[in-house]
Amino acid sequence: MRKIWQIARKDLKLIxxxxxxxxxxLLAPFLLTLGMAAITGAFSSGDTGISNIPIVITNADQGxxxxxxxxxxxxxxxxxxxxxxxxxxxxIACQMVDNDSAVxxxxxxxxxxxxxxxQEGLPLSENVIQLQLYSDGTSTYSVAIIQTILETxxxxxxxxxxxxxxTLDKFISDGLISPEEVPVFVDAIRTELVNPDSGxxxxxxxxxxxxxxxxxxxxxxxxxxxxxxxxxYNVTAGGVSFLWERRKFTLQxxxxxxxxxxxxxxxxxxxxxxxxxxxxxxxxxTSALLxxxxxxxxxxxxxxxxxxxxxxxxxxxxxxxxxKTPAQVSNAGTTIGLLFxxxxxxxxxxxxxxxxLKNVAKVSPNAWGSQGFTILAAGGKLxxxxxILLALFIMGTALIALASFFFRxxxxxxxG
Amino acid sequence: MAKIISIIKKEIKLNFSSPVSLIFFIVLPILFTSILAASTxxxxxxxxxxxxxxxxxxxxxxxxLADLRENEIFELKEIDVETARDAFAEGSMEAxxxxxxxxxxxTMREGNLAVQLYLQPNRKSSQSIFQQLQxxxxxxxxxxxxxxxxxxxxxxxxxxxxxxxxxxxxxxxxPEIQLKVANAPSRITEIISQAGDxxxxxxxxxxxxxxxxxxxxxxxxxxxxxxAFDRTQGTLKRLLTTPTPRLIYFSGTILxxxxxxxxxxxxxxxxxxxxxxxxxxxxxxxxxxxxMAFSLASAGLGAFMGSLVRTESQASGIGTTVGMTFAxxxxxxxxxxxxxxxxxxxxxxxxxxxxxxxxxxxLISNKPFEQILPTILILTGFAVVFLVxxxxxxxxx
Numbered sequence: 001m002r003k004i005w006q007i008a009r010k011d012l013k014l015i016x017x018x019x020x021x022x023x024x025x026l027l028a029p030f031l032l033t034l035g036m037a038a039i040t041g042a043f044s045s046g047d048t049g050i051s052n053i054p055i056v057i058t059n060a061d062q063g064x065x066x067x068x069x070x071x072x073x074x075x076x077x078x079x080x081x082x083x084x085x086x087x088x089x090x091x092i093a094c095q096m097v098d099n100d101s102a103v104x105x106x107x108x109x110x111x112x113x114x115x116x117x118x119q120e121g122l123p124l125s126e127n128v129i130q131l132q133l134y135s136d137g138t139s140t141y142s143v144a145i146i147q148t149i150l151e152t153x154x155x156x157x158x159x160x161x162x163x164x165x166x167t168l169d170k171f172i173s174d175g176l177i178s179p180e181e182v183p184v185f186v187d188a189i190r191t192e193l194v195n196p197d198s199g200x201x202x203x204x205x206x207x208x209x210x211x212x213x214x215x216x217x218x219x220x221x222x223x224x225x226x227x228x229x230x231x232x233y234n235v236t237a238g239g240v241s242f243l244w245e246r247r248k249f250t251l252q253x254x255x256x257x258x259x260x261x262x263x264x265x266x267x268x269x270x271x272x273x274x275x276x277x278x279x280x281x282x283x284x285x286t287s288a289l290l291x292x293x294x295x296x297x298x299x300x301x302x303x304x305x306x307x308x309x310x311x312x313x314x315x316x317x318x319x320x321x322x323x324k325t326p327a328q329v330s331n332a333g334t335t336i337g338l339l340f341x342x343x344x345x346x347x348x349x350x351x352x353x354x355x356x357l358k359n360v361a362k363v364s365p366n367a368w369g370s371q372g373f374t375i376l377a378a379g380g381k382l383x384x385x386x387x388i389l390l391a392l393f394i395m396g397t398a399l400i401a402l403a404s405f406f407f408r409x410x411x412x413x414x415x416g
Numbered sequence: 417m418a419k420i421i422s423i424i425k426k427e428i429k430l431n432f433s434s435p436v437s438l439i440f441f442i443v444l445p446i447l448f449t450s451i452l453a454a455s456t457x458x459x460x461x462x463x464x465x466x467x468x469x470x471x472x473x474x475x476x477x478x479x480x481l482a483d484l485r486e487n488e489i490f491e492l493k494e495i496d497v498e499t500a501r502d503a504f505a506e507g508s509m510e511a512x513x514x515x516x517x518x519x520x521x522x523t524m525r526e527g528n529l530a531v532q533l534y535l536q537p538n539r540k541s542s543q544s545i546f547q548q549l550q551x552x553x554x555x556x557x558x559x560x561x562x563x564x565x566x567x568x569x570x571x572x573x574x575x576x577x578x579x580x581x582x583x584x585x586x587x588x589x590x591p592e593i594q595l596k597v598a599n600a601p602s603r604i605t606e607i608i609s610q611a612g613d614x615x616x617x618x619x620x621x622x623x624x625x626x627x628x629x630x631x632x633x634x635x636x637x638x639x640x641x642x643x644a645f646d647r648t649q650g651t652l653k654r655l656l657t658t659p660t661p662r663l664i665y666f667s668g669t670i671l672x673x674x675x676x677x678x679x680x681x682x683x684x685x686x687x688x689x690x691x692x693x694x695x696x697x698x699x700x701x702x703x704x705x706x707x708m709a710f711s712l713a714s715a716g717l718g719a720f721m722g723s724l725v726r727t728e729s730q731a732s733g734i735g736t737t738v739g740m741t742f743a744x745x746x747x748x749x750x751x752x753x754x755x756x757x758x759x760x761x762x763x764x765x766x767x768x769x770x771x772x773x774x775x776x777x778x779l780i781s782n783k784p785f786e787q788i789l790p791t792i793l794i795l796t797g798f799a800v801v802f803l804v805x806x807x808x809x810x811x812x813x
Contacts, residue, residue, distance in 0.1 A: 035741070052757065098787060103753070116603075130605040136781040137608040138622070139753045147604075148547045154603045155555045162596035163562040167589060171570070181573060188569040200557040203530035204550060207537075220537065222750075294537075331436045335444060342451050347749050348623075351464070351510050351539050352455045375507040377537040384505055 003259055007267025011241065012274060052083040053142045054102040056093035059086065063113020065157070069131075070108070072153055081145065094134050103139040104146050107132040116157055164189070207378070220293055224373035225345030227283045228308060228366040232340050234279050235312045236333025238272030239320030243329060265407055269313060269400070276309040296376030303382060303389065304372045311365030311392035314399030315340075321406030340364035368392050419660055423668025427642055428676060441676075445631035445684055452623035453692045464490040464541040466549075467512040469497045472519035476556065479594055480515065480531075483552040486598070489544045504534050511535045511545055521586075524560055529553075559597065563589050608781065621694050625775040626748035628684050629710075629768050634739040636677045636711055639718030641731040642669055648727055652812055666807060670715045677711040699778055702788050706774040709795035713767040716802030723809035742768040767798045 057073060059066045073084040085102070087093040093105035108131055115129035131150060135143045164186070171177045177185055245251040254264055284301060287293040295301050315336065323329045341347060343357060344366020353361065361367035372388040431437055466484070470477050485492050495512065503509035514532040523529050533549060535542040566589075567582045646652040646669075655665060685696035685703075696703070721738070725731040743749060745759065746768035752760055763769040774791040777783040 035744075098783070128601040128603065130603055132605050132607060134607045136777075136783075138776045138780055139751075141751055142753050144544070147606075148551065150604055152551055152554060155551065155597070156558050157603070158597050158600040159555060159559045159593065160562060162593045162600065163559065163566060163589075166592045166596055167563070167566045170585075170589065170592075176570070177573065185569060185573060188572065189566050200524050200529065200561050201527050202524070202553050202557055203528075204546070204553065205530060205532045206546065207534055208532070328436075331439065335439055338444060339447065342448060348452065348455055351536075351541055353451075354454050357451065357454060371507045374536050375505070378504075378507075380505065380507075384507075387506065 003263045004267040004270060007254075007264060008270035008274060011238075011268065011271030014241075051080050053081060053104075053145060054083045054085065055146060056085050056087045056096050056102045056105045057108070058088065058090040058093050058105065059108045060090070060110045061108045061112040062110065063117070065113040065116060066108040069150075069153055072149065078149070082149075090132075090134075097134055097136055100136075103135060103142040105134040106146070106150075107134070116161055220377070222345070222347075223283070223287050223293060224370050225341065225347070225350065225366065227280050228312075228344050228369045229337060229341030229346035230283070231276050231280050231309060231312045231369075232315065232337035232364075232366065233333065234276045235272050235309070235316030236319055236329060236337060238268075238275065239316040239333070240326045240329050242268055242320050243324075243326045247326070261408065262404075265317075265404065269317060272316060273309055273313050276312060277305055280305045280309065294377055295373065296379065297381055300376050300380070300382040300385060301373075304369065304376065304385060307389045307392040307396075308365050308369035308372070310396035311368065311399075312396075314396035314403070315365065317403035317407075318399040321403040340366045343367060345370045362391070363395075365392055365395060368395075419664050420668040420671065423665060424672040424675065427669055427672030430642070430645075431638070431672075431676060440631070441635060441680055442683055445627055445680070446687055448631070449624050449627045449684065449688060450691070452627060453688075453694075455623075464510065464545060465493055466490045466545055467493050467495040467500055467509060468515065469495060469500055469512065470515045471497070471517045472515050474520045475591075476521055476524065477515045477519050479590075480519075480552055480556055482594075483555060483598075484548065487548045487552075489548050490541070500534075504536070507536065509536075510539060510541065513549065521560060524557060525564070529557065555597070559590060559593050563593065621779050622751070622776060624684075624688050624692070624694055624696075625772060625779060626743070628681060628688075629746070629748045629771045629775065630739065630743035631684070632677050632680050632707075632711070633714050633743060633768055633771070634736065635680055636673050636714035637718035637721060637735045637739055639669060639673045639715050640722035640725055640735055641728045642673070643719065643722030644725050644731045645728040647811065656812060662810060662812075663807070666719065666810060670712075670719055670803070673715045673718065674708075674711045677715065678707065681707050681711075695779060699782075702778050702785050702792075703775075705792050706771070706778065706788065706795070709792045709799060710767060710771040710774070712799035713795045713802060714771075716799045716806055717767065719806030720802050720809065723806055723811055742766045745769075746772050748772055767795055770795050770798070 055073065057070055059070050061067075070084070070086070072078070073082050085096075087096070087105075090105065090107045093102070093107070096102045097105050109129050112129045112131065115127060131154075133143070133146065133150065168182065168186075171185075172179065172182070242251075245254075251264070255261065281302075284295055284305065288295055316333070319329050319332050319336065323332055340361075343353065343361035344350065344364050346366065350358070350361075350367070350370050358367070368388050368391050372385050375384050375388070432441075468481065468484075470481065481492065490511075497514070500509065500512040500514070504512060512534050514534070516530065516532065519529065519531065531549070531553070533546065535545065563586050567585060570585075571577055571582065643652075646655070652665065656662065688694040689696045718735070721734065722731060725734060745755075746752070746763050746766050747755070748768060752763060752769075752772075755763070770791050774788055774795070777788050777791065
């Protein structure tokens with residue numbers, strides 16, 4: 001055991017003495033966290049993702065609904081989310097979108113109110129007057145938010161008009177009110193019905209907490225996937241050092257000493273495991289301490305990192321044993337690291353993958369690790385990770401067993 | 417000219433001397449594009465699923481579910497509560513909605529209406545599901561509130577009407593109103609820039625553009641490695657002892673990588689057009705000019721970097737880091753609109769940002785050539801600056 005530990009310690013010392021390696025293995029996750037925080041806005045405004053969406057509004061409507069809709073976009077509730085600008089000419093508003101000064105232009109056309117609410121002395125317009133939302137098709141998230149705001153507003157209008165027309169038709173056809181009573185009746189209900197705040201309250205409880213807004217931290221979405229992707233690079237690079245030692249005859253010198261080949265393999269593996277574990281832990285701790293990212297139960301997080309590192313170590317050792325030169329391992333490691341990264345949430349949210357690809361992704365420690373981190377962030381405990389830990393353990397053990405088979409061949413060659 | 421062609425041939429031969437380079441040149445870009453296309457686009461991606469447990473089985477819950485079925489964001493699937501809890505706990509279920517027993521009109525009137533939504537943390541789809549549910553609940557409660565307002569006004573006009581009669585009226589009116597709301601005409605029309613009716617936005621196209629920019633950029637900044645290799649191996653020194661001016665070597669090396677970049681672009685575009693039916697080759701002229709300017713700018717940056725690094729290994733490490741970082745910060749991996757405003761502005765200093773913008777303007781917005789031209793000119797400006805810097809700082813040893 002002492003020899004295994006000495007070999008592992010030697011590898012760790014080598015990293016500490018090499019500033020570039022230290023940066024890559026230990027500072028990289030820290031810098032990566034800072035980088036991710038920068039692009040996700042975690043340094044400012046509470047990491048809420050999209051905010052201050054610039055929209056240009058042209059209100060050509062003479063009626064009250066146009067003003068009400070403008071008021072919705074200018075309301076205090078949407079103060080952080082929207083940045084509305086009024087522009088009389090819709091063509092100029094569209095040009096602002098084309099020039100990337102705004103993500104969308106909204107036209108409230110003339111007659112919009114009159115097409116929904118009959119005005120005094122005027123007949124209800126027979127044509128449906130539509131709001132026009134102009135965008136350049138590239139800011140899909142921001143435009144989706146604007147659409148939701150508009151749909152909420154319009155759905156209330158539709159329910160108002162439907163309530164009025166259905167009720168009046170029924171009341172008149174059933175003789176519940178006389179035609180003479182209609183104007184009095186409409187006046188009585190009109191103000192209340194067009195009030196955008198009308199409606200019963202309701203509680204929307206998300207994960208047992210009542211909320212009126214669901215913000216998703218972009219940092220939280222990508223951090224676990226990125227951590228696991230860099231872990232794959234780390235263990236592969238660790239494996240490369242094995243081949244370099246063979247090339248520089250360090251391995252051969254070790255073998256002529258009273259050190260068994262399995263002690264060398266275990267010592268190297270332990271060294272790679274420790275630096276992989278440290279790398280992920282640094283990223284997790286940095287993001288938790290600096291940006292308040294919730295990773296969940298800490299004991300379970302540590303255990304999960306250990307098992308994910310073990311699974312990744314299996315892949316690193318397998319690649320190292322399978323290929324002959326450091327360049328081959330490095331290229332294969334980069335390729336597999338990138339593929340596992342994209343399948344494990346390192347580049348895109350994992351839930352967007354098709355089912356078949358999610359199944360394919362289970363060959364990677366990234367997918368299992370990401371699933372584990374999700375469970376823990378949702379409040380899960382160590383006991384909830386049984387399947388994941390077992391899968392990672394089997395993956396690591398099976399791959400290390402395969403690697404040992406190839407290694408023994410390599411070690412025999414080294415002895416020869 | 418013959419010397420330039422010889423240098424170009426030498427660089428291309430060297431670059432493809434190992435079959436591994438094909439992995440990064442074409443295999444990985446195709447795999448990444450395909451995975452992203454399958455994940456984000458209309459090419460077989462699976463929509464989000466909202467599982468639901470209806471413990472109330474009331475007319476109100478039926479109305480809510482009917483409304484939710486109309487949305488295009490997610491599919492609604494019924495499930496029993498135990499399965500939902502177990503699957504959610506083990507992380508194999510993304511979301512489920514629990515409509516409790518008390519979800520009735522009575523509790524709504526009392527202001528105690530509640531539903532429980534369970535969402536896995538850190539999922540981008542969570543926001544959409546939440547917003548759709550919020551919208552459906554708002555619709556549901558506002559119809560009831562409006563009917564109550566109307567019936568209250570009716571009672572004031574006709575004080576003799578009984579509560580039972582009002583309840584009966586309410587029960588008759590609400591389904592009719594909901595039907596009318598469901599059949600209401602659309603009151604919003606969306607116009608996507610100059611895109612014609614036949615052009616439909618597909619997020620896969622944006623993702624494919626991002627992948628193309630990332631991988632081609634990585635190929636092009638490989639110029640730095642090639643220059644460092646020629647220096648460290650002594651090839652450059654030997655070459656310069658022949659009557660070959662520096663400019664010829666510089667131009668030949670840059671052109672070799674621009675040609676490789678353009679071939680890579682062409683292969684990826686043809687693959688995208690044939691396999692994923694992406695509109696890559698529908699506007700060849702602006703696409704070619706944009707990609708040419710992008711290639712020159714990126715290769716120019718590579719040449720500049722090549723004058724700063726000492727060894728090929730350094731160039732390779734820095735190149736990968738710069739390539740990935742620039743691509744990430746330019747919105748090639750994640751939509752740039754999700755970044756803070758300051759980062760969106762900082763991204764403008766990267767040629768990858770302008771490459772992405774130009775491709776989106778061509779592929780998604782279908783903007784006319786005169787609106788794409790400024791982007792092409794900016795990239796050309798980048799190319800001039802980087803090439804001049806690369807030439808000025810060019811080192812022979």
